[in-house]
Amino acid sequence: MYRSQRIAAFLIDHIIFSIFSGIIFLILIWDSFFSPTDNNMNKPFELFYLFIGLILILYFFKDIVQxxxxxxxxxxxxxxxxxxxxxxxxxxxxxVRNITILIWPIEAIILVITGNRLGDYIVNSTVIKKSE
Known part of the structure; x- marks a missing residue:
């Protein structure tokens, strides 16, 4: 079992997505905050929902390449x-495996205890050391 590597990968992915998400969000709302007008006062909220949707889609497909x-x-x-x-x-x-990340605190607890994520149990997958 590669529990420590899985936990490290889990944390790295969360940190990368958090930083990436923060930067993209700031870029999207920059104009609304620093040039407020009556026309764009609700724009940050509209962009926020779009932003959340895009980030979730990216996160759900984060393992898609190999x-x-x-x-x-x-x-x-x-x-x-x-x-x-x-x-x-x-x-x-x-x-499907990554949709369970929506409940990431539970995923993290299961990963620490069992060495596998809930998503692994649902789709019958596991993680191995990659030989390159």
């Missing part, structure tokens, strides 16, 4: 399908 997010690549691990250990789960499974 079953590896940035964090997984940095620590040298990859997602595999338990039914066929020579393959990465299909894109739909990777998407």
């Amino acid at each position: 079953g590896r997010s940035i964090g997984k690549r940095l620590v040298g691990i990859s997602i595999i399908d338990k039914a066929n250990i020579n393959k990465v789960p299909n894109r739909f499974k990777l998407f």
